[in-house]
Amino acid sequence: MPSEHWTHPEPGDGPAAAAAQPTPEQVIAGLRATSEGGAELTQLLTPEGERVASPQFDRYVDDIDAEALKGLYRDMVLVRRADREANAMQRQGQLGIWVPLLGQEAAQIGSGRALEKRDMAFPSYREHGVAYARGIDLKEVLGIFRCTDHSGWDYQAHRFHPYTIVIGNQVLNAAGYAMGQKFEGKVGDEDSEATICYFGDGATSQGDVHEGFVWAAVYDAPIVFFCQNNQWAISEPTERQSRLPLYQRARGYGFPGIRVDGNDVLACLAVSRWALEECRHGNGPVLIEAFTYRMDAHTTTDDPTRYRLSDELEEWKLKDPIERVRAYLARGGGADQAFFDQVQADSDAFAAELRDYCFNMPEPPPDRIFSHVYAESTPLLDAQREEYLSYLDGFIGAGEH
Ligand SMILES: Cc1ncc(C[n+]2csc(CCOP(=O)(O)OP(=O)(O)O)c2C)c(N)n1
Ligand SMILES: [Mg+2]
Numbered sequence: 001m002p003s004e005h006w007t008h009p010e011p012g013d014g015p016a017a018a019a020a021q022p023t024p025e026q027v028i029a030g031l032r033a034t035s036e037g038g039a040e041l042t043q044l045l046t047p048e049g050e051r052v053a054s055p056q057f058d059r060y061v062d063d064i065d066a067e068a069l070k071g072l073y074r075d076m077v078l079v080r081r082a083d084r085e086a087n088a089m090q091r092q093g094q095l096g097i098w099v100p101l102l103g104q105e106a107a108q109i110g111s112g113r114a115l116e117k118r119d120m121a122f123p124s125y126r127e128h129g130v131a132y133a134r135g136i137d138l139k140e141v142l143g144i145f146r147c148t149d150h151s152g153w154d155y156q157a158h159r160f161h162p163y164t165i166v167i168g169n170q171v172l173n174a175a176g177y178a179m180g181q182k183f184e185g186k187v188g189d190e191d192s193e194a195t196i197c198y199f200g201d202g203a204t205s206q207g208d209v210h211e212g213f214v215w216a217a218v219y220d221a222p223i224v225f226f227c228q229n230n231q232w233a234i235s236e237p238t239e240r241q242s243r244l245p246l247y248q249r250a251r252g253y254g255f256p257g258i259r260v261d262g263n264d265v266l267a268c269l270a271v272s273r274w275a276l277e278e279c280r281h282g283n284g285p286v287l288i289e290a291f292t293y294r295m296d297a298h299t300t301t302d303d304p305t306r307y308r309l310s311d312e313l314e315e316w317k318l319k320d321p322i323e324r325v326r327a328y329l330a331r332g333g334g335a336d337q338a339f340f341d342q343v344q345a346d347s348d349a350f351a352a353e354l355r356d357y358c359f360n361m362p363e364p365p366p367d368r369i370f371s372h373v374y375a376e377s378t379p380l381l382d383a384q385r386e387e388y389l390s391y392l393d394g395f396i397g398a399g400e401h
Contacts, residue, residue, distance in 0.1 A: 037291040038245065042271055043261040047319040049327025060270035060277075066334030072113065072265050073325045073335075074343050076105040079129040080322065081347035082138050085354055086128075086145065090300045094358050095145040099126050103263070103295030106321030107228050109133055110268025111290070114276055115159075115196060120181075122161045122174035122197040126228075130198065134160040139357045148364050150372075168206030171197055171225070175212040178221035178284070187222045192280035194222040196272070202233020204249065205241045213285070217253045222279035224272065225250075225287045228262060230294035235307040247289035255285045262292030263321040293319070366392055 037043075044052055044061065064072075083101050090098040101108060104126065112133025115121060123130055128141055136153045143149030144163060151162035164170040174197035186193040203209055204227060216223050229246055231238055242249070250257025256278070260271040268290060275286035293316040297304050329335035370377075370385040 037259060037261060040245070040247070040259050041261050041291060042258060042267050043264050044266040044270060045264045045324050045328060047263070047324050049324045049331060051328065054267075054270070057267070057270040057274060060273040061266055064266065064269070066329065066332070069266070069325065069329060070335055070339065072109055072269070073322070073329060074346070075109045075113070075129075075133065076265060076322050076325070077343050078347045078350050079109065079132050079138075080105050081351045082132075082354055083128060085351035086142065086358075087296070087300065089355065089358055090145070095142065095300075096147045098145055098300045099128075100294075100296035100299070101126050101128050103293045103316065103321070104228055104230060105129055106265035107226075107262035107268050107290040107292050110265040111196065111198075111224075111226050111272040111288070114269050114272035116194075116276075117159065118193050119276065120159045120161070120174075120177055120193070120195045122170040122177070122195065123163055124167075124170060124198055124200060124203070125163045125165050126200075127163075127198050131160060134158045136160060138354060142354065142358050143361065143364075146358065146361055148361060150369075168199055168203040168208040168212075171199055171203070171206075171209045171212035172215075174223060175216040175221060178216060178223035178279075179219045182219060182221050187280065187282050187284075190280065192222065194224065194276045194279040194284065196224045196226050196276070198226050198228065200233060201227065201229040201231065201238045201241055201246060202236060203227075204246055205233075213250075213253045213255075213287075216285040217255050220282060220284060222282070222284040223286075224275040224279060225285060226272070227287065227289045228292055229289050230262075230292050232294055232298070232304075232308070234298045234302060235304075237308075245289065247287055250287035253285075255287065257287040257289065259289045259291055262290030263319045263324070265321060265325060292321075 042054065042057060044054055044057065046052060080102065086095060086098045087100055087102075089095050108127055108129030109132075112121075112130040115133070121127075121130060121134060128138060131141055131153075132138060136158050140149070140152040143152050153160065153162075155161050161170065161173065164173070174195050178195040181187060181193045181195060197212070199209060213225070215221070216225075227246055229238060233241065238246070245259060247257035247259040258271060258275070260267050262268060271288055275288055278284060278286050295313065295316060326340065330340075367385050367389055370381055370388075373381055
């Protein structure tokens with residue numbers, strides 16, 4: 001009987017085994033994304049909301065009492081609510097596109113809340129939860145998706161780089177930034193700086209990510225590579241990116257890699273704090289693979305029913321990042337119904353504010369595309385701006401005849 005999953009024969013298996021080819025069914029079985037994180041998964045809170053002791057990581061969350069956990073819960077509910085509102089606004093034609101974070105709240109809030117103000121974060125395009133944790137008003141994020149803005153926030157003030165759409169490219173930027181932190185002597189003690197860089201499972205196949213890993217490794221750069229393995233790169237499952245679990249790739253570059261339950265906000269917080277501390281003390285880089293799931297489409301232009309089965313989604317719903325915290329808080333008496341109702345009401349108000357802003361979003365001045373191209377403008381850029389503005393002036397009164 002052929003096994004459900006086809007595996008490559010071992011060298012000693014002989015020519016017959018080596019000649020064997022997988023059946024189409026085995027290829028499909030191998031393509032299926034998995035909901036199992038394996039024995040290596042670091043978890044502090046099970047999907048049922050049970051606290052699991054971890055000799056290695058408990059000390060990184062010993063300050064997280066019921067109040068602090070309620071704060072993390074609130075963060076996750078708010079960003080999920082904002083995400084759902086933005087998704088709906090795209091469907092109503094108010095946004096050009098939306099990139100949902102649904103399902104990845106714990107990975108983003110846990111790691112985002114692990115950062116100190118002085119640390120620097122480099123996102124891809126799905127990190128609205130990290131943006132929120134960095135103190136960015138999500139109204140500023142909406143502008144990108146309404147196509148009125150390139151990314152409006154002050155990235156130095158928030159220590160949160162602009163979104164990067166080119167897959168994996170931010171890994172090079174982040175590695176270079178972290179090397180700069182090292183060269184400027186900002187590494188070595190508790191008050192040191194670190195960098196965190198977000199990317200997906202699919203991005204790990206990009207050359208930029210490989211190059212970023214190499215540069216960061218050989219310069220001992222203080223950078224946490226935070227890979228959100230949400231099981232899919234649009235329609236490609238993780239099995240199409242790697243034969244071995246992604247966190248194990250770190251070994252080949254000579255730095256530690258760890259797989260954390262990306263749906264467990266406590267574990268993501270603990271593991272990220274540990275990794276950042278390693279970096280602060282000059283032991284970077286570190287790779288974190290946050291094992292999670294993209295519960296919605298890749299973007300609003302995608303239809304996941306064309307490439308994945310709904311039973312997979314149903315399985316992941318049981319591992320929901322918000323529900324396990326709710327179960328833990330409710331069972332342990334850390335929160336009562338009034339708390340949960342209040343968070344729900346706050347999230348509805350938060351979403352209403354976003355909606356109101358989006359519908360009334362001001363048009364940016366047309367010459368805005370020339371700003372922030374360089375730290376200081378250049379004569380060529382000035383000339384281009386002037387030419388563009390006088391071209392636009394040519395339309396004044398044109399519609400009156
Ligand atoms: C260099 C490059 N190639 C291709 C694309 C098109 N593209 C956009 S998102 C994406 C998949 C990325 O998957 P992953 O890294 O797993 O991140 P996720 O979207 O799942 O968060 C691709 C191929 C792109 N934006 N940039
Ligand atoms: Mg992915």
